[in-house]
Amino acid sequence: MLADPGSITDVDGIAVGHHQRTGRGWRTGTTMVLAPHGAIAGVDVRGGGPGTRETDALAPWNLVDQINAICLTGGSAYGLRAADGAMSYLAARDLGYRVGPEPGQVVPVVPTAVIFDLGRGGSFANHPDASFGERACRAATHRQHRRGSIGAGTGAMAGGVRGGVGMASCTVALTATDATPATTVTVGAICVVNARGSLIDLASGKPHVSVHGLRRPTPADRTALVDYIARRSLPSLNTTIGVVATDAAITRPEATRLAMSGHDGLARAINPVHTLADGDTLFAMSTRRIDIGDVDRVARLSQIQSAAATCVAHACVDAILAATPAVNAESYGSLCPSALR
């Protein structure tokens, strides 16, 4: 495991909940990233096989300027219905775009992206439904530190080993300007890693992304890993999806740019990535708690964007390090280089 890489819930105003089902033909789940007091959001779709919902609403030139939830889920396109449960949860709390004067007369916009995990629990027909989304909302906490084979990552695979949910966060010290005092903002990421590509450099046995504190794998580790992955037939559809969040008060176009920056983290952590067979989609959310001023804004935004890419890369590595070794002979746990444990 990594020394604590942090959580997206380190960002003030962000909560995360998971719901999953395993056994009896099931191995899938749903993860909900909530902003109960609202967030502005953006999205960037860079995989060739995306399964999405309500991404058009996030275009910065469009109407809806606040959302309360983003849904990440297994089940491929069948799992898009998990968002229905989040809509019910939010509408019951009068959260959403207001369309009438009465309580509950709201339309919650719940942007959603899916990973392909059909059949990984044994039955192709088992996928998340609305109850998964609602339960993930109910399970949400502002101090979420669970990761690995949970929520939308329950059935994830990545480059032949187990994938899962990973998270990371960091603080970014913005230097003072004449007009704006020095201030610190937080950036966090959550990724569901179900990539066709590998996160591990098979020559070294270590992650592509340099991570402090990992032991050097032994030659035997590397041989075992390479042999293991070479024997596996990779599924044809794969995806890394996730959310980058910050408390910095950015605009909607800047949130779209932040989602774009997050994809650089995917490029560093996963190889190959963004292929025609991946549905890689990243969202960005800002809870707008901390003013970053107008002076030197480009420089400040660049710091935040850079941090987003780093957090996404670390969240991806965190996902495979935290993934539960599979319960069967297909386990990667027993073959994982000791350096990765």
Place this chain on the structure above:
Amino acid sequence: MLADPGSITDVDGIAVGHHQRTGRGWRTGTTMVLAPHGAIAGVDVRGGGPGTRETDALAPWNLVDQINAICLTGGSAYGLRAADGAMSYLAARDLGYRVGPEPGQVVPVVPTAVIFDLGRGGSFANHPDASFGERACRAATHRQHRRGSIGAGTGAMAGGVRGGVGMASCTVALTATDATPATTVTVGAICVVNARGSLIDLASGKPHVSVHGLRRPTPADRTALVDYIARRSLPSLNTTIGVVATDAAITRPEATRLAMSGHDGLARAINPVHTLADGDTLFAMSTRRIDIGDVDRVARLSQIQSAAATCVAHACVDAILAATPAVNAESYGSLCPSALR
């Protein structure tokens, strides 16, 4: 009524089905445009408040190159779940993107757009669910001529009068080239008109789009119409959604361009249109039955694109002319200029 403006099902390979519910608090429904043998598709979102699903998959640079259904539905974002029923219907028939060797191991991609009609039947909580999508699929026919207050147009309003479902079609004679014989292709459109803007020029009492065969409205008609619309408070969220289809064998980028051309038809028929409060979204489908060759292709495509805009404009006018006069005092039927009946 217009002299028969045709149907999108005049395009070889296209079927349309409707399901709706009215009374006891309900006034909403779902319309499904099916291509049982497959179609390539594109989309263009030009309204400021879109509610969509699976639009990212249609980007021409992405993986999925054939779809079998597009879902148009009431219920605002809550209605996005209608697509789940279409997925079930298609998967049961082994139609969708193949992800495994067994029958049913497919992921149907069902691009979807919604209109805002919440509360128009009396209860805000009543909206289409998966059963609407499945029933609309089961009701589909290749000879669909029903229009007006049906399917996704059941609860539609347009510029203060009843909206609804409209259709139009035309044939396009492509001239011969050295390499390609003269050939005729068909273009059709279906639109669900729920626009904030009006389709009727209040100065003349006639549609913005010139339509043959309409009588000139009387001054009393115009006065009644203007007074009626002026008294109405327009709902805040509105949308025109639809599909343009052709049997011409166009590519996916060309289908995207065809959807873009369709929006010119909206611009001609509806004023204002494409506002921040509209979610205007048009899809395009090609069943690729008729080769249009490579020589003079731009000129041939231009003919088809122009026809798409015309069909969309006529489909929009058809929608309000075919809409059932409302059953209550809010009726537009009794106030509609005689020229429009």
